[in-house]
Amino acid sequence: MIEIKIGTATCGNAAGAQKTLEKFQILSKENNNILISETGCIGMCYQEPIVEIFASGKKFLYANVDEKVAEKIFTDHVVHNNPVPENLIAETENEYQFNKQKRIVLRNTGIINPEKLEEYIARGGYEGLKKSLAMTPADVVKVVTDSGLRGRGGAGFSTGMKWKFASDSKNDKKYVICNADEGDPGAFMDRSVLEGDPHAVIEGILICGYAIGANEGYVYCRAEYPLAIKRLLEAIKQAEEKNLLGKNILGTNFSFELHIKEGAGAFVCGEETALMASIEGKRGMPRLRPPFPAVSGLWAKPTNINNVETLACVSYILANGAESFNKYGTEKSKGTKVFALAGKIKNGGLVEVPMGISLKEVIFEIGGGIKDNKKFKAVQMGGPSGGCIPESLINTPVDYESLMATGAIVGSGGMVVVDEDTCMVDVARYFLNFTQTESCGKCTFCRIGTKRMLEILTRICDGKGEDSDVEKLLDLANKVKNASLCGLGQTAPNPILTTLKYFKDEYIAHIRDKKCPAGVCTALIRFDINDKCIGCGACKRACPVAAITGTVKQKHILVQDLCIKCGSCYNVCKFSAVDKG
Amino acid sequence: METNKAKLDQILKEYSGIKGALIPILQKTQESFGYLSQESMGYIANSLKMSAADIYGVATFYTQFRFTPVGKYVIKVCHGTACHVGGIKILDAMLESKLDIKPGETTKDGLFSIQQVACLGCCSLAPVVMISDKTYGKLTNDKLGKIIDQYYTAEKEGKTL
Ligand SMILES: Cc1cc2nc3c(=O)[nH]c(=O)nc-3n(C[C@H](O)[C@H](O)[C@H](O)COP(=O)(O)O)c2cc1C
Ligand code: FES
Secondary structure, X not given: OEEEEEEOOXXXXXXXXXXXXXXXXXXXXXXXXXXXXXXXXXXXXXXXXXXXXXXXXXXXXXXXXOXXXXXXXXXXXXXXXXXXXXXXXXXXXXXXXXXXXXXXXXXXXOOOXXXXXXXXXXXXXXXXXXXXXXXXXXXXXXXXXXXXXXXXXXXXXXXXXXXXXXXXXOOOOOEEEEEEXXXXXXXOHHHHHHHHOHHHHHHXXXXXXXXXXXXXXXXXXXXXXXXXXXXXXXXXXXXXXXXXXXXXXXXXXOOEEEEXXXXXXOHHXXXXXXXXXXXXXXXXXXXXXXXXXXXXXXXXXXXXXXXXXXXXXXXXXXXXXXXXXXXXXXXXXXXXXXXXXXXXXXXXXXXXXXXXXXXXXXXXXXXXXXXXXXXXXXXXXXXXXXXXXXXHHOOOEOOHHHHHHHOOOOOOOEEEEEEOOOOHHHHHHHHHHHHHHHOOOOOHHHHHHHHHHHHHHHHHHOOOOOOOHHHHHHHHHHHHHHHOOOHHHHHOOHHHHHHHHHOHXXXXXXXXXXXXXXXXXXXXXXXXXOOOOOOOOHHHHHOOOOOEEOOOOOOOEEOOOOOOOOXXXXXXXXXXXXXXX | OHHHHHHHHHHHHHOOOOOOOHHHHHHHHHHXXXXXXXXXXXXXXXXXXXXXXXXXXXXXXXXXOOOOOOOOEEEEEEOOHHHHHOOHHHHHHHHHHHHOOOOOOEXXXXXXXXXXXXXXXXXXXXXXXXXXXXXXXXXXXXXXXXXXXXXXXXXXXXOXX
């Protein structure tokens, strides 16, 4: 029997995995000796579609398998047992080894078929639940506390302690919520786990329910993740059939009911109190804490809320013991963390590393460095609540405290790497535009403060900045940080504060010299075609707005009024015939 | 409106007795009709014994809900961080000039609407665009242009992609 496994998570599909899948299905139609199956994301999104061939007791991993490559792999490898070296990236008889990585959360993603409960169970799935049910709830909380696990949703609060508060709350009704809102634009680890290993999360929810004494739960998943929702629904159905969910789970007194709630597109609904308002069918506005959810949460009942990744860690920890987790990491940040590498990085995708390794190792050794051999400028961590870390701090270890000291945060684990062609003032404006749009409007400092900061940043990017703007920004930033009601407003100034701290010269260049050093801010740049133009037409074809005219073999002309300054012509020209200034 | 009522009744029945069901009801309604019309919101308000203003208040809070009809295909253009630094604005410009509409608008033939969204979760394949439920990554002007053309071709042949 030969098995062909195709990665069909959203990232795989976006790169064309469905076509690859269809191709293999057609090719192997009349062959009963071939099994075709699907799996989640193995983390190497930049090389999707990825296909694994399991033959003669060995696994072969192939990258960039489009339809043509699929045909070649089928004829050469599947039929004639000759692996195809051009696309082969790994072969092994055991587990794949990932340079410097340790996979706990991602232990099954990209390996098992997420729609088959048997495959999760075959790799030790639901052992954590079985072990928990044989312990007292208090002992389960103790294991989680001993593991040192801290919440992976952003704030990094001790999970064991949070569970203790919820279990100490006396009430006949309690809830567990899994936060799968993943609002940080540029982060996708929760999506991958839900699409690739949904049972790991469901198991974590059940363990939490047992530990705190809850018998009902919700997964709140953002609407932009249709595949994750589909996989979750399927997984819930299967777990119910096997009595892993529902009444008297595995013959015990513990019963649990799990629902899925689909988000409706509001970043602030990732915040726990807003999320609960949204589940209740209201406008998703945060409220003041205390009371904390552990005391009064969903429908005013004690509620424990954890992030997807946190819960996927829990199922591993209960199966393997606190020690199996806390032997990784640093003194205060235990275990491993998944990071989503994106932006101008070569090997974009998901990596899971022990806490405490340096940013440099993550970005340059695992991530392969910067695309097109450009120069590294900064890494943005923590999304709209986070900050930009410059090259001088590239040796910072990735743990909660060290990253916080730079002004950024671990956040949910999104790392967007930017190079010399990225303008840091534009990045700050991008995030402020985001937080300003997403501010729910309940408190004045966030509602108006973000608006005023955005106005200042916009005028700086437009070349209309004034010398006093930097002072004004700092003043507003500190006020919004201190006086906002929820985390959205309290952290919204972070992108401004970090860019001002590490890239002040770029602000000054925009304000005093009316120049954008990275050549991004459209009001401050212009493109012109010079005499080196040989009339090849490449720029004309590349221009998205038909702003370039000219006949073949003659110098082309750029119509300034139509130009949107996207730089497409500059990037495609092979003759240095486009000037940027 | 009669058929609409039947459809709405069916949706409302599915959620009757379930706590906090307003948002899923609105989502299902939008899925069925493409948008939330004033009539459907009024009808839902009556059935749930809520004021229409409350329903409108909830619906307008969330970016997912639309109050005007949309095209057959909604093109969701990612404006997440990775797509922003990965040059999504070039695709924006191309789409706007090719389809002759701005974000939030629908083409005259009713085929396409453009919507800007936060992040589609395929950041390492930036820039990313989603058309209906299909995600397309590592896009260039050229590639996206060809994809749009495929939809036009399918439409001419009477197919739905
Ligand atoms: C504006 C805002 C957005 C948030 N978005 C998310 C999110 O998308 N996912 C998430 O897990 N936590 C998010 N959080 C954090 C949650 O409020 C909460 O702390 C977290 O879900 C707790 O889980 P944990 O302890 O497992 O991290 C957000 C917080 C704020 C203030
Ligand atoms: S930023 Fe575009 S998919 Fe995440």
